[in-house]
Amino acid sequence: MQNSLPDRRVVRQYLLGELNEQKELESDLSEGVLNNDALSEMVESIEDEIIEEYLDGALDPADKDAAEKYFLQPPERKEKLRFARLLRHHFETKHSDFAEQRPDVLPVTHPVGSRGAHGAGSVAYWSSHFTAYWQVAALILLSVVSLTYISGVRKRQARLETELVRERERSESLATAPLLQPSAITLTLVSDRSRTTGTELPHIEINSSTQRIIVEIALPGVAPGPYDVRLESKGEKGPMWSAKLLPLVSLFGDSRLMFDVPAQSFESGVSSFVVSSSRPQGEWRKHYDFQARVTK
Amino acid sequence: MAARERALTPEAFGKFLRWLSQDDELAIQEYQSIRKKLVRYFIHKGCSDPDELFDATVDIVVGKIEACAECPSPLNYCYGVAKNVWRQNVRERKPIPLDKDIVSPEHSDPEIHEHELKCLEHCMEQLAPSDRDLIIRYHQFQGHDKIETRRLLADGFGGVNALRIRMCRIRKDLRICVVDCIRRSAN
Numbered sequence: 001m002q003n004s005l006p007d008r009r010v011v012r013q014y015l016l017g018e019l020n021e022q023k024e025l026e027s028d029l030s031e032g033v034l035n036n037d038a039l040s041e042m043v044e045s046i047e048d049e050i051i052e053e054y055l056d057g058a059l060d061p062a063d064k065d066a067a068e069k070y071f072l073q074p075p076e077r078k079e080k081l082r083f084a085r086l087l088r089h090h091f092e093t094k095h096s097d098f099a100e101q102r103p104d105v106l107p108v109t110h111p112v113g114s115r116g117a118h119g120a121g122s123v124a125y126w127s128s129h130f131t132a133y134w135q136v137a138a139l140i141l142l143s144v145v146s147l148t149y150i151s152g153v154r155k156r157q158a159r160l161e162t163e164l165v166r167e168r169e170r171s172e173s174l175a176t177a178p179l180l181q182p183s184a185i186t187l188t189l190v191s192d193r194s195r196t197t198g199t200e201l202p203h204i205e206i207n208s209s210t211q212r213i214i215v216e217i218a219l220p221g222v223a224p225g226p227y228d229v230r231l232e233s234k235g236e237k238g239p240m241w242s243a244k245l246l247p248l249v250s251l252f253g254d255s256r257l258m259f260d261v262p263a264q265s266f267e268s269g270v271s272s273f274v275v276s277s278s279r280p281q282g283e284w285r286k287h288y289d290f291q292a293r294v295t296k
Numbered sequence: 297m298a299a300r301e302r303a304l305t306p307e308a309f310g311k312f313l314r315w316l317s318q319d320d321e322l323a324i325q326e327y328q329s330i331r332k333k334l335v336r337y338f339i340h341k342g343c344s345d346p347d348e349l350f351d352a353t354v355d356i357v358v359g360k361i362e363a364c365a366e367c368p369s370p371l372n373y374c375y376g377v378a379k380n381v382w383r384q385n386v387r388e389r390k391p392i393p394l395d396k397d398i399v400s401p402e403h404s405d406p407e408i409h410e411h412e413l414k415c416l417e418h419c420m421e422q423l424a425p426s427d428r429d430l431i432i433r434y435h436q437f438q439g440h441d442k443i444e445t446r447r448l449l450a451d452g453f454g455g456v457n458a459l460r461i462r463m464c465r466i467r468k469d470l471r472i473c474v475v476d477c478i479r480r481s482a483n
């Protein structure tokens with residue numbers, strides 16, 4: 001028990017009280033949990049899994065019954081269940097906000113009725129009286145919706161551009177105030193090497209108080225990833241840091257990579273984050289250059 | 297479990313601590329460690345009153361300390377007693393029906409629910425960026441997209457079990473933070 005962890009299914013049975021008749025196995029597990037921290041942590045993760053399946057309604061009737069009459073009896077587990085539900089509610093609300101804020105599903109191809117009952121109802125009303133004209137009415141309606149949609153997209157784009165300018169100003173002011181530099185600093189990379197010719201490279205100042213760099217890379221288009229990310233310096237042969245990452249997709253559909261790198265991975269001079277991904281149309285690779293100044 | 301006949305008196309508790317160690321600080325550390333493990337044991341055994349069962353266990357151990365003066369492992373001894381306490385509890389146990397409020401996402405008091413959500417937002421901000429990023433991705437989608445995203449995340453973590461353990465730690469940190477946030481704002 002100390003050296004190898006049991007099968008997750010056995011632990012699951014144990015937690016649902018289904019091993020209580022198998023005294024030896026049950027006792028081995030109980031003693032194992034008492035003395036083995038790794039097993040104890042594994043048990044906690046399986047508790048979370050059972051709670052998640054309970055909330056999903058994915059437990060079979062026998063397991064659901066065991067969950068309610070045995071597993072969920074302790075107050076601590078009830079609290080865990082309530083918290084899991086709260087967490088889920090939080091993310092579901094975010095998700096529905098996302099859906100509400102995304103009218104960018106093309107209205108022209110949208111099935112009638114799913115976009116708005118009012119529009120669909122109007123078409124039905126007119127079609128009952130003027131069957132010959134309903135398509136014209138639908139076209140007008142679609143044109144209005146399309147114009148509203150395009151106008152909304154433009155407004156949103158303008159707002160995003162304003163926010164981007166503000167964010168850049170904020171990053172610049174942080175970079176020019178070394179005395180105020182906190183233990184974590186931000187490096188935002190928007191343009192890859194092919195788009196930065198002749199322009200000043202993004203710049204970071206790393207001093208003795210800097211512990212990590214929070215890097216944000218804007219990706220062109222949306223691809224599910226994963227992306228290989230490597231930190232390379234011109235003088236070094238191998239990467240100074242590397243990771244495999246998934247992108248974050250914002251409410252507006254643009255994607256970015258966000259991660260943090262220990263400050264000691266950086267060197268003074270020009271370095272690059274090399275981002276690559278294997279896609280059906282071949283390997284995709286971009287170099288995001290930046291200038292670092294390390295003062296210890 | 298039926299109401300206990302004996303309660304843990306200060307004298308009995310002192311005797312128990314002395315049995316654990318002659319050094320006060322070590323005795324308290326050992327007591328806390330035993331308490332944490334045995335309460336967890338009773339939770340794993342589906343008991344609705346794990347703290348009370350732990351107290352019952354200590355009561356019994358205190359009554360037997362003379363017989364176990366040179367016990368090599370107080371934890372193992374207490375665990376042996378705890379098993380018997382649990383068996384007795386199983387014989388007397390009647391499952392308590394789950395309160396419908398428990399599976400409801402919202403607290404019955406909308407003000408408290410709103411407050412819980414605010415605390416959760418605050419605690420999400422307190423997470424390390426990588427942890428926040430992970431929990432958002434983990435909960436981001438539904439159905440097939442959810443399965444696919446979690447599969448990719450698991451690949452990045454060296455397996456699904458490693459991902460589950462990591463998620464379990466993040467949830468635990470969040471839960472502790474939210475409970476603390478609610479408690480602090482209530483004071």
